Amino acid sequence: MLIDTFLYHFGRYVLLLKSAVAKPKRFSMYYKETIRQMDAIGVGSVFIVILISMFIGMVTAVQFADQLGDSFIPSYYIGYIVRDITIIEMAPTITCLVLAGKVGSNLAAEIGGMRQKEHIDAMEIMGVNTAAYLIMPKIIAAVFVIPLLVAISAFISIIGGYVATVLPGTLSHTEYVLGLRAFFVPRYVFMMFVKAAVFAFLLTSVSCYLGYYVKGGSIELGEASTNAVVVSNVLILLFDFLIALILT
Amino acid sequence: MIRTVDIEKSFGDTEVLKGITTEFYTGKPNLIIGASGAGKTVLLKLLIGLFKPTSGSVFYGDTDIFKLDDKELRKLRMQIGMLFQGNALFDSMTVGENIRFPMDMFTRRTLKEKTMRIDQCLEMVNMEGINNRYPSEVSGGMQKRVGIARAMVLEPKYLFCDEPNSGLDPQTSILIDELICDLTTRNNITTVINTHDMNSVMGIGDNIILMKDGRLVWQGDKSQVLESDNQTLEDFIFASPFLRRLREDALALRHQGDK
Numbered sequence: 066m067l068i069d070t071f072l073y074h075f076g077r078y079v080l081l082l083k084s085a086v087a088k089p090k091r092f093s094m095y096y097k098e099t100i101r102q103m104d105a106i107g108v109g110s111v112f113i114v115i116l117i118s119m120f121i122g123m124v125t126a127v128q129f130a131d132q133l134g135d136s137f138i139p140s141y142y143i144g145y146i147v148r149d150i151t152i153i154e155m156a157p158t159i160t161c162l163v164l165a166g167k168v169g170s171n172l173a174a175e176i177g178g179m180r181q182k183e184h185i186d187a188m189e190i191m192g193v194n195t196a197a198y199l200i201m202p203k204i205i206a207a208v209f210v211i212p213l214l215v216a217i218s219a220f221i222s223i224i225g226g227y228v229a230t231v232l233p234g235t236l237s238h239t240e241y242v243l244g245l246r247a248f249f250v251p252r253y254v255f256m257m258f259v260k261a262a263v264f265a266f267l268l269t270s271v272s273c274y275l276g277y278y279v280k281g282g283s284i285e286l287g288e289a290s291t292n293a294v295v296v297s298n299v300l301i302l303l304f305d306f307l308i309a310l311i312l313t
Numbered sequence: 314m315i316r317t318v319d320i321e322k323s324f325g326d327t328e329v330l331k332g333i334t335t336e337f338y339t340g341k342p343n344l345i346i347g348a349s350g351a352g353k354t355v356l357l358k359l360l361i362g363l364f365k366p367t368s369g370s371v372f373y374g375d376t377d378i379f380k381l382d383d384k385e386l387r388k389l390r391m392q393i394g395m396l397f398q399g400n401a402l403f404d405s406m407t408v409g410e411n412i413r414f415p416m417d418m419f420t421r422r423t424l425k426e427k428t429m430r431i432d433q434c435l436e437m438v439n440m441e442g443i444n445n446r447y448p449s450e451v452s453g454g455m456q457k458r459v460g461i462a463r464a465m466v467l468e469p470k471y472l473f474c475d476e477p478n479s480g481l482d483p484q485t486s487i488l489i490d491e492l493i494c495d496l497t498t499r500n501n502i503t504t505v506i507n508t509h510d511m512n513s514v515m516g517i518g519d520n521i522i523l524m525k526d527g528r529l530v531w532q533g534d535k536s537q538v539l540e541s542d543n544q545t546l547e548d549f550i551f552a553s554p555f556l557r558r559l560r561e562d563a564l565a566l567r568h569q570g571d572k
Contacts, residue, residue, distance in 0.1 A: 084383070091418050187401035190361055190473075191415050192390040194383075 078274045085196040085204075095202055102206035106168050106269075110214055117163055118218040121155050122147060122225025130235050140236045144244020147226035152253045156219035158305050161264035164211060165297035169272035172203055173293035176276030177286045185277070200273040204266060211265035212258050219257065256312045263304055268297040314339050315360060315471065315503055320369035322355055322527075329355045330366070331527045339503045342494050342517045346509055347524035348549060353507045354475065356524070360505060361393060361473055362386055373471070391419055394464030396493075398476040400456045402448040402463070408435075409444030412463045419467065434462035438492060454485035458492070465496060471503045472496070478510040486510060490517050511550060514538065523549065539563055 089095040129146045176199055179185050188195045223245065231241050272293035279289040315337040322330040330352050337343040337360075345353045358364045360371055362378050370377045378389060402411050412431045416422055422430070435441050438458035448456055457477060464472060474493060478486035490510075494517040497504040506513065514521060518535035523546050531543045538550060539560060551557045 094417055182404075183397045183399055183401040184403055186363060187395065187397060187403075189363065190390055190393055190395045191418065191467075192387040192393075193418055194387060 074274075077278065078270070081196055081200070081274055081277060082270060084194065085200045087194050087197040087201075089197065090194070095198065098198065099202040099206050102203050103210050105171075106164075106203075106207050107210035107214060110164060110167060111217065113163060113167060114160055114214045114218050115221050117159065118156065118221035119225040119228075121159055121218075122151060122222030122227075123229035125150055125155065125222070126226035126229045127235075130230055139240075141240040141244035141247065143230055143236060144226065144241040145247045146244075148223055148245050148249075149253065151219050151222040151226075152257050154305075155222060157215045157257050157260035157264060158301065160215050160218040161211065161261065161268060161301050162298055164214070164265075165268045165272075165301060166294050168207070169268045169293045169297045170290040172269060172272040173276035173279075173290045174286060176200075176273055177279035177289045178276075180277065180279050181282070181286060196277070200270070200277070203273055204269045207265040207269040208262050212261035215257060215261035252312075256308065259312065260305065260308050263308060264301045267300045267304060271297050271300060314374065315505070316372040317356075317360070318370045318372070320356070320359060320371065321367045322352075322359060322364065323367045329527050330359070333369070333524075333527075333529050335522055335529055335532060337503055337505050338520050340498055340501045341504075341519035342497050343503070343505045343520040343522070344514060344518045345505065345507045345522050345524060346514055346549070348509070351524040352527040353509075353524055357473060357475055357505065357507045361395065362390070391467060392470040394467070394469035394472045396457065396460045396464050396472070396474040396477055398479055400448070400460040402456060402459060404448050407445050407447055408440075408451070408459050411448065411459060412466050415463065415467050430466060431462075434466050435459075437465065437496070438462045453480050454482075454489070457481065457485075457489050461489075461492060461496070465500075468500070469502060472505070474504070474506040474508075476507055476509075478508060478513060483512060486512055487516065493517070511556070514550060525549075539567070 126143055126147050129143050130140075133140060133142065176185075179199070185195050185199070188198065227238075227241055230236050231238050275289045275293045275296070279286055317333050317335055320330050320333040321328070333356060345356060347353050355364060359366055362371075365379060370379060372378075373389060376389070378386060381389060402408075403414065406414065409428075409431050412434055413427050416427045416430065420427075431444060432441070435443065438461050440455060440458045440462065443451060443455070443459075448459065451459065461477075472493070477489050477493060481489065490513050493504060493506065496502070506517075508514070515535050515538065518538070521531075521533055521535065521538070522529055523531040523543075525545050531541065531546045533541065538546065541547070551560045
């Protein structure tokens, strides 16, 4: 039963994406919509990303400083740990989990609302490929913008670590910067961007799918919006594991 | 002309349409009437290809729309205008932007040409000067007119209206009916209207299709409604004692005139 449901949704999801990949009838309309989505997803999420990233960096630094205690591990390791945890895991994963809540639920509600108000039917009857017009610009916008948000997140987290450890005097500026520059592996940055792009694709496409096929009234729309967040989060964590397996 | 041949449609075990074979004529309003749950909306959605039939065909001229691939169907749909029951106007766009949307999508007209066409369409529905207002800022009747203007902007060959009078007062309903009828005859298009408004039936019913429990039970024009002895039609149209009395008076008058 569960497998049946999974296969049904997976098949329909793939078919929707297939019809979304189409040559635009009027490129300028799709371009405008993509820019609008970049603004909504990117600029609209900067504040929340900065806020959570700051705290992630601060908490990571403070907790690692506490773990180090009086051990033999040099204190500059705090900067090193904050940097690597941020780049490898915290920035892409936590940012995308938060964005799944903010952007994913919003996309599912937006497209679901259009379905319920017959806007999608109206466009279909006009001859518009609604999957392509409504979904593809959102995916393209997210895949471009979310990696940038993740990069901002990584940067702010590292600053957060600095604020939480250097300002109270737990370690010096020089030690923190030394830690940041120690044992740097450029591949981790590549991994961060791969994760960000994959998560961006997952959270937008899944949310759009759930909104596109919503049926019923406001309760079902609410459910679709919630499911968009839950399913996106589970998939983000699953793919986080798979990417870690493949790229490490 | 649109033709349906033996259309059947089921949702799970529920048979919604049972062998509908009929024609919708060009240049005159074609009305689908029937009680709620009779299958009118399903038939309308089948006619525009939003639903696929369990069996049977829908022909636009000689083209069976269910044999078209997605691309060909989209091309055909560019010749279709549709007025939805709830108007389906994009609420984040102004009236002008709503009407411009199909032109932005499918034409290479300049902004000036598009603006001219928007004004033309709004004039056609007697709604000049509301280009910059949002759908939520105009009344239900005005929204219907804007919906008609949007449906007509690309000069469609086929116009579909789902309950165009729902939620409107009788006077506005009559105006909307007259407008649709006028556009149909003036532009020689095939118009299909799904309604259960009796004013529409008796006012613009040049080809009326009565449905009951998914079957076509009667077809004729408004002049045949009074004389028909079809019990379903009688029960549906002259449902109240007042209307039955009105019908008897009208028939009596007609017979007097004949003598």
